[in-house]
Amino acid sequence: xxxxxxxxxxxxxxxxxxxxxxxxxxxxxxxxxxxxxxxxxxxxxxxxxxxxxxxxxxxxxxxxxxxxxxxxxxxxxxxxxxxxxxxxxxxxxxxxxxxxxxxxxxxxxxxxxxxxxxxxxxxxxxxxxxxxxxxxxxxxxxxxxxxxxxxxxxxxxxxxxxxxxxxxxxxxxxxxxxxxxxxxxxxxxxxxxxxxxxxxxxxxxxxxxxxxxxxxxxxxxxxxxxxxxxxxxxxxxxxxxxxxxxxxxxxxxxxxxxxxxxxxxxxxxxxxxxxxxxxxxxxxxxxxxxxxxxxxxxxxxxxxxxxxxxxxxxxxxxxxxxxxxxxxxxxxxxxxxxxxxxxxxxxxxxxxxxxxxxxxxxxxxxxxxxxxxxxxxxxxxxxxxxxxxxxxxxxxxx
Ligand SMILES: Nc1ncnc2c1ncn2[C@@H]1O[C@H](COP(=O)(O)OP(=O)(O)OP(=O)(O)O)[C@@H](O)[C@H]1O
Ligand SMILES: O=C(O)[C@H](O)COP(=O)(O)O
Numbered sequence: 165x166x167x168x169x170x171x172x173x174x175x176x177x178x179x180x181x182x183x184x185x186x187x188x189x190x191x192x193x194x195x196x197x198x199x200x201x202x203x204x205x206x207x208x209x210x211x212x213x214x215x216x217x218x219x220x221x222x223x224x225x226x227x228x229x230x231x232x233x234x235x236x237x238x239x240x241x242x243x244x245x246x247x248x249x250x251x252x253x254x255x256x257x258x259x260x261x262x263x264x265x266x267x268x269x270x271x272x273x274x275x276x277x278x279x280x281x282x283x284x285x286x287x288x289x290x291x292x293x294x295x296x297x298x299x300x301x302x303x304x305x306x307x308x309x310x311x312x313x314x315x316x317x318x319x320x321x322x323x324x325x326x327x328x329x330x331x332x333x334x335x336x337x338x339x340x341x342x343x344x345x346x347x348x349x350x351x352x353x354x355x356x357x358x359x360x361x362x363x364x365x366x367x368x369x370x371x372x373x374x375x376x377x378x379x380x381x382x383x384x385x386x387x388x389x390x391x392x393x394x395x396x397x398x399x400x401x402x403x404x405x406x407x408x409x410x411x412x413x414x415x416x417x418x419x420x421x422x423x424x425x426x427x428x429x430x431x432x433x434x435x436x437x438x439x440x441x442x443x444x445x446x447x448x449x450x451x452x453x454x455x456x457x458x459x460x461x462x463x464x465x466x467x468x469x470x471x472x473x474x475x476x477x478x479x480x481x482x483x484x485x486x487x488x489x490x491x492x493x494x495x496x497x498x499x500x501x502x503x504x505x506x507x508x509x510x511x512x513x514x515x516x517x518x519x520x521x522x523x524x525x526x527x528x529x530x531x532x533x534x535x536x537x538x539x540x541x542x543x544x545x546x547x548x549x550x551x552x553x554x555x556x557x558x559x560x561x562x
Pocket of ligand 1: 366367368369391392393409461462463485486487488489490491492517518519520521522541542543
């Protein structure tokens with residue numbers, strides 16, 4: 165795989181370079197609530213700009229439906245990117261149209277531009293190769309070289325991730341390289357995963373994470389399951405879960421996993437059971453065997469935090485993905501905070517697997533530096549650990 169260093173060694177002075185970044189940051193209206201993904205790509209942008217490239221950055225934001233939607237404009241991101249880089253960013257109000265062409269044409273050496281949301285174009289995410297290819301042609305026409313530094317999107321077979329690489333000299337950015345270097349240590353491939361190896365999974369969707377549980381089960385010593393997804397497992401264990409999140413069609417699969425795991429899947433023993441999905445709900449901590457029929461579990465309880473902390477204490481390797489509860493609502497953030505704190509005390513290598521978990525670490529005021537690595541990829545890190553081929557990585561390798 166050719167890397168950013170190879171491109172810099174070739175010389176980039178005056179060359180137009182497209183950098184695919186993952187600037188898909190959480191927004192509250194127009195306010196960025198966590199700019200971690202913007203910060204993560206700064207070294208690549210700085211290196212190219214300082215070497216005299218004309219840098220054109222492209223990203224998706226959210227999941228607009230293939231047409232412009234102001235709610236998903238990257239304009240606030242351009243603003244923040246400019247502040248962090250300490251230089252003005254030229255913002256194109258489209259991705260490959262009139263504005264993009266004129267902005268890229270007018271860049272001087274060292275300048276940086278950001279294109280509008282890639283997903284405002286149906287071709288970006290299309291399953292039809294010709295449609296994706298046509299959009300990739302338009303993107304490629306703007307530049308002379310391509311750097312992929314969008315680790316969070318390498319699992320997507322999208323035009324800007326996959327097809328563009330086939331049309332231009334392509335290079336892996338520093339963030340993509342660093343993420344792969346760290347995550348390979350958790351696959352067991354290199355045979356150097358220090359034990360005990362404990363995986364903590366939470367978040368809302370069991371169905372999304374079953375494949376990763378399947379893939380990791382033979383490799384890990386313990387798998388701690390919290391968050392919305394634990395209720396499908398609790399149901400499979402024979403508990404009633406009231407109005408908690410439940411994927412009824414996954415109960416049998418969870419039961420099968422629990423049988424095969426022979427005690428290595430650890431579930432909460434108590435939960436915060438609330439009257440409604442709201443910060444103002446009335447709620448109590450109850451044992452998992454006593455969740456009232458009219459309540460929903462929005463967090464793991466204190467006994468579960470202690471149980472998980474005890475399991476984590478001897479760990480030498482930890483991977484954590486997905487919050488333990490609805491941490492966005494203050495009363496239900498304790499489980500996530502407690503487990504995150506237990507992970508920071510681990511005397512070993514700890515990785516936070518992206519998305520909401522990384523945002524939780526920062527919004528709960530925990531110290532980034534207390535974790536070995538905070539991945540910028542949620543789905544991407546999980547698919548990598550599952551052992552799937554990541555289209556973005558495959559394209560860079562070709
Ligand atoms: N008990 C619960 N009931 C309902 N929702 C929950 C519960 N616990 C956690 N969640 C929600 O799960 C969401 C995160 O789920 P998701 O599966 O997307 O996690 P993630 O893997 O960190 O995300 P990403 O894929 O972006 O990395 C959070 O918004 C949180 O509020
Ligand atoms: O947030 C993410 O995991 C990445 O930015 C990918 O976004 P997507 O799941 O909408 O493709």
